[in-house]
Amino acid sequence: MQDAWVVLAALAIGAFLGAGFVVILIIARERGEQAQRVVNPVVPEGVDQVIAALDSAGIVLDPSNNVVRASPGALSLGLVRGLAVTNPELLRLAGLVRADGETVQEEIEVPRGPYGDASVTLLVRVARLGTRFVLLLAEDRTEAKRLDAVRRDFIANISHELKTPIASVGLLAEAVDQAADEPERVRRFASRLSEESSRLARITNEVIQLTRLQANDAVAERALLDLDEIVAVAIDQNRVLASGKRIELALRTRSKARVWGDRELLIVAVHNLVANAIAYSPEGGRIGIGTARRDGIVEISVTDQGIGIPEEDLDRVFERFYRVDQARSRHTGGTGLGLAIVKHTAEEHGGDVRAWSTLGRGSTFTIRLPEAASAADAADAGAERPRPRRTTA
Template identity: 40%
Template sequence: MSPEVWVALALGLVLGAGATAVAGYFRRREVLQETTLVPHRTRQLMAALQAGAVVIRRDRRSAFSNQAATALGVSRPDGALNTELADLAEEAWRREETIESEIAVQRGVLHTPRFVHARVTPIDDELCLALVNDNTESRAAEQSRREFAVNVSHELKTPIGALSLLAETIEEAYEDPEVVRKFAKKMRKEARRLTKLIQEIIEITRLQSGGSVVDQELLHLDGVVHEAVEAAKVAADAKEIRLVTDLKARPDVYGDRDLLVMALRNLVDNAVQYSDAGTPVTISLDARDGIASVSVIDRGIGIGDKDQERIFERFYRADPARARDTGGTGLGLSIVKHIALQHSGSVAVWSEPGVGSTFTFKLAVHQEAS
């Protein structure tokens, strides 16, 4: 190689080494600065916090953030900050006081928002401390409570309004015994529906307020099935619907007998209500691979795919008009779902409009210790 090439190569090596050295110097300086800003003992204390904790610098980056803050998505290990959190820090410096607010953090490929409560306090002119907590679940719970209150108010208005109108009609036609009897019968029907609605509201509120079932006992599941079928027999006989019990197994499970009977009876009652007169409803019990399954099979009107996704929601009715005719409250399947969850079980549906429906309630089989 010519002397000029050797000189150019040597110069390139010198410049490259110099650039690397300069970059390393600034990185060590940055690390040293961060370590100076947030001492080791402080980092240890922040790392132990359950809440997310971030020390924010004036340049809108973090001097340190614990693992909880990283998991919430408000900061990254490289010092990058959520924009809204950085804005809160600037506002806290401007006001020279603590700022609290809720920020939305977009995470994942679907950019599903999580709602984070942030409390930002200025430490000095260069640093702020932010404490963050995930509010997504509590926000959803609060929304659910509001919707529940609105739905309850709406559902109670219907039978109460009907009773009021019927009472006025009877009052005006008190001299006509036939009219009085006719509307008194309708009043009894609305009163029964109101009573059922109130009972189910109380029941689902109780179920939602608890975790797992406390009063559990060892149960023969076939006995629970028989009790639920017997309880539904009067309604079935009134529609000339034959209840067929098919016991392929007799598994034992742990659970609350009254709640399990209620869940299975709700499934059988639904099958009876939405089946045509003279058709059978089959209640099948089986157990495989440690799982007990109770299936309630009808040949009724069936449920469309769109409705199948929502039928376990509170107050949801696939056919509101027919539900009111049959006295349905829209809470029965929601109660079934919550009872299943409280027993660490599940409930699922298969249905085809015009063919029928199959609801399957699953529980873990009790295994004797060896």
């Protein structure tokens, strides 16, 4: 009987120890799972796929502000490094959402990369994601903000440019009326009226051209064009203007190249370069115009012997209404839109325009366009052409 009690006691002790061991295992497993959740937090279902598909920046933060998910856009903008958010403004917005639970939207500026003075304008929206996480979505508004500034400047500039000739026309009309009995004065005022009318027409025409170039279908219909013919027409359009200043227009070379594009737009672009060279060249000078072919690229260069352009202004001469010398530009009758039209025309045709200059010695402007592979393109003239790259400025 005593032996039976010993056996029962042993079994009870074994069961107690076994149960204790099981409890220890359960506690250890729960702690391990808790640690795993801290190391690898589980975000709500579907968020991973959304974050991965975002073009804009998306970041998910845990309660300790550790980054648990980040989209490629967030990484490319430099908003995340390792497991941390790099900008304190984003953490500030996350803190506001945690404090009151309300969604926050704010526009902020953050540095572009760890070095340099450039910045990125972000429209940031922050909201709760479940009970533990915070979701930050950031849209890069830098280009949109720049375009808004360009539009505002354009409206201000065009208003200013139109104000002077419109006011002049009104004053000259009044002067003609008052001088009705003096034929000589009437003729002089009428001549001035004609000049101001022409100036208004130029501004209006160039604004229309620039607006067309910035439309999505600026060069909807493309034809295979003889580049030498385009250059010859543009030169002929400027011969009277050049002869008035005794300037020689010298066609240096012919490329026999062909390009795909809009004939009228390309003639206007080359015309503007030649007219600009005439305007800023001294009387009796010489302007060289030439074309060349280099590795599938066609170049149209216009070189003058004029006053030249300061180096700091070279990057800005293609901006709308930008003038290196305001007083001289008004004297030459320029609108400040000619080179902007050249730039947009070149870009619409898949090319670009470049400028070189030396003060006191002259300038060279070069339009670069992709050359049409003559044999293949001539046989396939009706095929759809690839759309050129577009920029805004």
